[in-house]
Amino acid sequence: MKACLARCFARLSTRLNVPVLTLVTLLQRAPVVRLMTGDCDAANPFAAISSTVLRAAFAAGTLGAVDSMAGATNYQLQASSASPLQATVGQAIPQVAFTVTNTINIGSWKIVGNIPPGLDFWAQENGQVMLTGTGGYLDATSSGMSDGYGGSTGGNSSTTPILSGVPTQAGTYTVQMTAYEYGAEGGLVSPTFTYEIVVAAAQQSPPPPPAAPSFTIQPASVTVESGGTAVLYGAASAATSYQWYLGVNAVPGATSQRLVLSEVAAETGAYTLVATNAGGSTTSSSATVNISSDPQFGHLVNLSVLTQAGSSHLLNVGFYNSGSSPEPVLVRASGPALAAFNVSNVLPDPTLSIIPQGSQTPLYVNDNWGTPGSNIALVQAADAATGAFALTNTASLDAALAVTLPVGGYSVAVSGNGATVGAVLAEVYDDSSGAFSASTTRLVNLSCLNSVSGTGTLSAGFYLGGNTARTVLVRASGPALTAFNVSKVMPDPQISLALTSTGAVLATNAGWGGDPQITALDSQVGAFALTNPSSNDSVVALTLPPGGYTATASSVSGAGGTVLVEIYEVP
Numbered sequence: 001m002k003a004c005l006a007r008c009f010a011r012l013s014t015r016l017n018v019p020v021l022t023l024v025t026l027l028q029r030a031p032v033v034r035l036m037t038g039d040c041d042a043a044n045p046f047a048a049i050s051s052t053v054l055r056a057a058f059a060a061g062t063l064g065a066v067d068s069m070a071g072a073t074n075y076q077l078q079a080s081s082a083s084p085l086q087a088t089v090g091q092a093i094p095q096v097a098f099t100v101t102n103t104i105n106i107g108s109w110k111i112v113g114n115i116p117p118g119l120d121f122w123a124q125e126n127g128q129v130m131l132t133g134t135g136g137y138l139d140a141t142s143s144g145m146s147d148g149y150g151g152s153t154g155g156n157s158s159t160t161p162i163l164s165g166v167p168t169q170a171g172t173y174t175v176q177m178t179a180y181e182y183g184a185e186g187g188l189v190s191p192t193f194t195y196e197i198v199v200a201a202a203q204q205s206p207p208p209p210p211a212a213p214s215f216t217i218q219p220a221s222v223t224v225e226s227g228g229t230a231v232l233y234g235a236a237s238a239a240t241s242y243q244w245y246l247g248v249n250a251v252p253g254a255t256s257q258r259l260v261l262s263e264v265a266a267e268t269g270a271y272t273l274v275a276t277n278a279g280g281s282t283t284s285s286s287a288t289v290n291i292s293s294d295p296q297f298g299h300l301v302n303l304s305v306l307t308q309a310g311s312s313h314l315l316n317v318g319f320y321n322s323g324s325s326p327e328p329v330l331v332r333a334s335g336p337a338l339a340a341f342n343v344s345n346v347l348p349d350p351t352l353s354i355i356p357q358g359s360q361t362p363l364y365v366n367d368n369w370g371t372p373g374s375n376i377a378l379v380q381a382a383d384a385a386t387g388a389f390a391l392t393n394t395a396s397l398d399a400a401l402a403v404t405l406p407v408g409g410y411s412v413a414v415s416g417n418g419a420t421v422g423a424v425l426a427e428v429y430d431d432s433s434g435a436f437s438a439s440t441t442r443l444v445n446l447s448c449l450n451s452v453s454g455t456g457t458l459s460a461g462f463y464l465g466g467n468t469a470r471t472v473l474v475r476a477s478g479p480a481l482t483a484f485n486v487s488k489v490m491p492d493p494q495i496s497l498a499l500t501s502t503g504a505v506l507a508t509n510a511g512w513g514g515d516p517q518i519t520a521l522d523s524q525v526g527a528f529a530l531t532n533p534s535s536n537d538s539v540v541a542l543t544l545p546p547g548g549y550t551a552t553a554s555s556v557s558g559a560g561g562t563v564l565v566e567i568y569e570v571p
Contacts, residue, residue, distance in 0.1 A: 076101045077177065077193040084196035087116070087167050088203070096163040097124065100179045100190050106159050107183040111135040113175035116199050118168035124160040135175060139183040159183075163197075170201040212280035213239040217507065219273055219287035222469040222543040225297040229471040229524075229570045230261040231543045233507050234284045236275035243274045258541055260517045264291060295437055298470030298546055300569050301430045302386065302463035303446035310347055310421030315414040316449050317426045318357075321407055323441025328431040330382035332369075332400040333414045335424050337391060347422035349397040350414055357409030366401045367417070370394035378402040386429035402431065407441060436466070445525070447566040452490060452553070454560040459552045461500055462567050464544055471543040471570040473521050476553035478563050479535045480528070490561035492536040493553045500548035510556050512539040525568040541570070 081096045100106060111121050112135040121131040123138040131138065138161055161177070174196050181187025213236035224230050232244070235257055244254035246269050251259065261267045268291055273284040309315035321327045331354060335347035353362035369379050369391055376394055382402040383390045391398060397417075414426050430443050452458050464470050474497055478490035494510035512518055514533020521541055522529055530537055536556070553565050 075190050077179075077190075077195075079195065083194070084172075084198045085163075087119075087197060087199045088201075089167055089170050089199060090202045092166045093119065093164065098161045098163075098177060098195075106179045106181065107187065108137060108139045108159060108180045108185055109161050110137055110178040110180070110185060111161060111175055114173045115175060116167045116169065116171070116173045116197050119163060119165035119197070121161050121163055124162050137185065167197075167199040170199050173197045173199065210238055210277055210279040213237060213275035213277055213282045215273075215275065215282060215284050217505070218285045219271065220506075220545075221286075221288040221290070222545070223290040223292045224264055224469050224471070224543060226265060226291045226293065227263050228297070228468075229521075229543070230264050230267070230289050230469075231471050231541045231570075232259045232261075232271055232273070232287050232289070233257060233540075233542050234273040234275070234287075235507070236273075236282060236284075238277050238279075239275035240277045241275075243276070245272045245274065246270070256515060256517070258515075258517060260521065260541065261289060262520075264289060292468045294467045295435075296467040297438075298464050298466040298468045298544075299436070300443045300446075300462055300470070300472075300567075301465040302388075302427065302461075303443060303567065304425060304427040304461040305446075305448045305450075305565075306423065306425045306459055306461070307448070307450050307452075308347075308421055309350070309414050309424045309426075310416040311419055313421045313451075315424065315426060317412040317414065317428070318409065318445070318447040318449075319412070319428045319443055320357075320409040320445035321405060321430075321441055322444045323407055324439045325441050326404045326406045327441040327443075328382075328402070328404045329443075330379070330386055330388060330400070330402050330427070330429040330431050331364075331412055332379075332388070332391075332398070332427045333412075333424055334391075334398045334400075334427070335416070335422060336396045337389075337393075337398045338423060338425060343423050345422050347416045347424040348420055349417040350399050350424050351417060352399045352401065352426070353413045354401065354403070354405070355411045355413060357411065362413075363405075363410075364401050364403050366399045368397050369400035370396070375401070382429065382431050385433065386431055388427065388429055409445075430465075442569075444569040445567065447564060449486075449562065449564045451488070451562045452555070452560055454555050454558040456560065457552050457554045458563055458565050459550055460565045460567055461548065461550045463548045464546045466546055469543045469545045471541065472549075473518075473525055473527070473566075473568040473570050474540045474542075474551045475527065475530075475537070475566045475568075476539075476551075476563060477530075477537045477566070478561060479532070480530055480537045481562060481564060486562055488561050490553075490555055490563040491559050492556040493538055493563045494556050495538040495540050495565075496552045496554075497540050497542060498550050498552070500550045506544075506549075507540045507542050509538040509540050511536050515539075517541070521570060525570055527566065527568060 078099045078101055079096055087093045111131055115132055115135060174194060176192050176194055178192045179190040215236045217235040219232045219234040222230050242255055242257055244251040244259045268289050270286045270288050272286050275282050303319055305317050307315060333350040333352040335350040338346045351367045354364040355362050370376055379400045379402050391400060412426055414424055446460060448460055450458050474495055476493040476495035478493040481489045496505055496508045498505045512530055518539050551565060551567060553563050
């Protein structure tokens with residue numbers, strides 16, 4: 001081996017016209033990666049020695065690293081996008097191509113490190129694999145070309161790694177890249193270059209602001225008696241906050257959908273409700289609160305409930321009359337008579353009992369309104385006086401009574417003869433005549449307790465008489481009933497108040513929310529207190545002009561159960 005090297009040195013020195021000592025010194029300054037084996041090629045000693053020299057390894061460096069060996073080639077990594085490459089999550093990067101300058105063709109690459117998720121390396125010249133994650137190797141697969149020194153370089157002109165894709169995760173990523181003369185990491189090797197990719201988080205576009213609130217229910221003007229209670233109410237879609245104004249001045253603390261004005265005197269004037277969200281503010285139409293001295297102020301004159309009842313499904317309707325003297329009332333339980341109003345599946349033979357509060361013994365009972373005969377004239381006279389639809393068929397099995405009741409609370413129990421369950425209308429009418437005053441005995445409360453299916457409803461109708469508006473408190477209670485040992489309650493009753501004549505919704509509520517105004521009104525009318533602000537019991541309070549109204553309870557979630565609907569006159 002030594003002899004062969006000596007002969008080669010001598011020949012090379014002669015051909016290059018370089019002293020042998022100088023040549024030996026030059027060759028000794030670079031470590032040898034691929035050693036010659038076997039005998040020296042006497043025919044072409046220059047090819048053998050040159051091949052050994054060109055297969056020297058260079059110290060690892062950064063982008064554009066230069067080998068420091070005197071006379072060596074300046075190897076540099078060239079990238080179509082400089083390091084660090086700036087990228088953004090969710091946005092495709094421009095393809096980045098990598099080459100090494102001042103060298104022969106490249107046959108393979110070693111790429112290791114941390115490739116950003118969503119990006120990959122692939123070889124432009126028929127690379128065998130796509131590199132992701134921690135990398136690997138890329139080879140040219142087409143045939144190479146002679147390097148002029150007995151070896152074959154990579155396929156085509158060179159194997160060019162391409163970085164591309166859409167990054168999916170923010171961070172700073174570093175990869176190391178090494179180029180080789182031959183495929184499978186063979187032949188001359190470049191320094192190891194470092195390339196950095198910085199992936200920024202996706203820029204979150206701020207959500208577009210919502211549209212400003214739009215009023216679905218406008219506050220209505222009201223006229224009440226001096227010292228009475230007035231409630232204004234408004235509702236706007238997408239509102240996140242409310243504020244009431246009297247003229248241009250904000251009403252202190254009036255930041256809910258309802259405004260309760262107690263003992264109205266100086267609070268008259270024009271009110272507006274401003275609804276606000278991130279998109280802006282919207283002002284309602286103006287609602288004026290006026291005072292009237294008319295003694296015929298608004299009051300309840302009729303209460304009714306239409307629902308299912310029968311011998312196995314008892315209907316209980318409660319009412320309360322208040323004043324200074326006994327009150328004549330008309331109480332009816334209609335089944336067959338409803339057929340004239342296209343009501344199907346009616347209760348064929350309803351019965352009714354009027355039971356005083358605190359007692360279990362009925363004060364009055366009726367099965368068929370035409371029996372006894374003396375009852376016919378009383379009922380027909382009361383029908384005419386109260387405006388109730390007339391019962392004309394004395395042989396019908398509807399039940400009715402016209403009686404005078406002392407001040408107090410009563411329960412009307414409706415059931416049916418036989419096993420049939422069907423639709424029945426329970427009604428209570430104020431049958432008073434003559435002048436009306438603040439001391440006149442009148443109906444002030446209706447309640448109905450019934451079991452309702454998940455898709456069913458419980459509706460209570462009432463009529464306001466007089467010449468001025470009257471404030472009412474309407475409640476649908478389910479969870480609150482458990483305090484009274486009522487089982488299987490409706491878990492989430494909602495209440496809706498509408499005009500009977502048109503069906504137009506005036507107010508709705510699904511969860512009373514602990515409103516202190518509601519707590520005060522409960523106490524004012526003598527209703528049992530709602531104590532849990534997060535319960536799903538629901539309440540509506542509103543001042544209404546004379547006319548007919550319907551309060552309807554239903555389940556928000558579709559879960560049935562027992563529900564109590566109550567209507568109170570608020571003084």
